[in-house]
Structure formats: structure tokens, C-alpha cells
Amino acid sequence: MNKKLKKISAGVLIATFALSAAVYAASPGSEDDPLISKSYVDSTIIPYVDKASTFTVINIPEGQMLIGDAGCEIILRMGSATVIATDKGGLCDTTIGGDWENGSAVPANHNLIVPLDDGRGIKATSDIIVMVKGSYSLY
Numbered sequence: 001m002n003k004k005l006k007k008i009s010a011g012v013l014i015a016t017f018a019l020s021a022a023v024y025a026a027s028p029g030s031e032d033d034p035l036i037s038k039s040y041v042d043s044t045i046i047p048y049v050d051k052a053s054t055f056t057v058i059n060i061p062e063g064q065m066l067i068g069d070a071g072c073e074i075i076l077r078m079g080s081a082t083v084i085a086t087d088k089g090g091l092c093d094t095t096i097g098g099d100w101e102n103g104s105a106v107p108a109n110h111n112l113i114v115p116l117d118d119g120r121g122i123k124a125t126s127d128i129i130v131m132v133k134g135s136y137s138l139y
Contacts (some may be wrong), residue, residue, distance in 0.1 A: 055131040058138075060124045065139045067121035068114035074106075074121070074135035079128030081106040084121045091120060 003035075055075070060066060065084060066067045068074060074091070083091050085102035093100055095110040106112065106122050121136070 004115045012071070015089075018110050053133070055133045057129065057131055058139065060128050062124050062126050062129060064130075065121055066130065066132065067119055067139060068132070069135040070114060070117040071112040072136050073120075073134065074112045074136075075110065075131040076106045076108050076112075077129045077131055078108075079124065079126040081122040081124050081126075081128050081130075082120070083112075084123055086116075086118050086120055088116060088118060091115075096103070 042093070043132040055073070057077070058066075060081075064073065067084065072073055080123075083102060083104045085091065090100045090102060090104065091106075091112040092115055093107070093110050093112055095107075100106070100112065112122075122130070
């Protein structure tokens with residue numbers, strides 16, 4: 001009977017430690033599950049989400065290039081431009097379900113997506129107005 005009592009005691013002790021470890025790990029605000037402040041969310045997370053989810057209208061003078069990061073969306077609203085592609089491909093046109101190769105004329109009012117961060121974008125052949133969503137650089 002003494003051996004049986006020792007086994008039961010050991011089992012209860014192990015279960016108690018396991019339960020207390022689980023409770024500690026799940027405690028909000030602990031070192032394992034830190035809380036973040038509202039000001040951190042407002043200053044860091046929200047601007048990133050807003051920038052990634054809205055279009056910005058920009059004017060680009062003739063001869064300037066817009067190079068998009070991966071996932072950047074471009075819509076030509078006025079003027080003319082050509083596609084800047086790489087060896088890996090061109091710009092994905094989600095309006096018609098196609099791919100525009102290097103030097104192709106950018107169609108107006110088509111949603112073009114830069115699939116990789118490898119130097120793809122558009123070059124203005126006249127002064128243009130574009131809508132852009134996502135990260136990009138102007139050269």
C-alpha cells in the first residue's frame with residue numbers, strides 16, 4: 001500500500017507542476033506573453049496597415065521611373081508609360097489576367113502588381129498620374 005501511495009503522490013505532484021507551468025505561460029502580461037500599449041499600436045501598426053491598404057495618387061514627370069516593392073499595385077490614370085520588367089518576368093495585370101513584358105505600353109486603368117522586389121515598375125513616357133498601393137521608389 002505504501003508503494004501505491006507514493007505513486008499517487010508523485011502523480012499529483014507532477015500534475016500540479018504541469019498545471020502551474022501552463023497557467024504561468026498563459027498569463028497575459030507575463031514575460032512569455034507580453035502586452036503592448038495602445039500608443040504602440042497607434043504609432044507603429046496602424047500607419048503600416050493604412051499605407052498597405054489604401055491607394056495614393058501621385059504625379060510623375062516624363063522620364064521618371066516608379067519601381068515597386070513586392071506586392072506594390074500600380075494603376076495608370078493619365079498619360080503614358082512603359083513597363084520595366086526583369087529576366088524573371090513583367091508586371092501582373094489583374095484586370096485582364098495577363099503579364100506585361102519589358103517595354104510594353106502600360107494600359108490605362110488596369111491594376112498592375114509587382115510580384116517580386118527585383119526592380120520592376122513603370123517609366124513615364126509623358127507626365128503621368130498613377131494610383132499606387134504599397135511601397136515604391138521614384139528614380
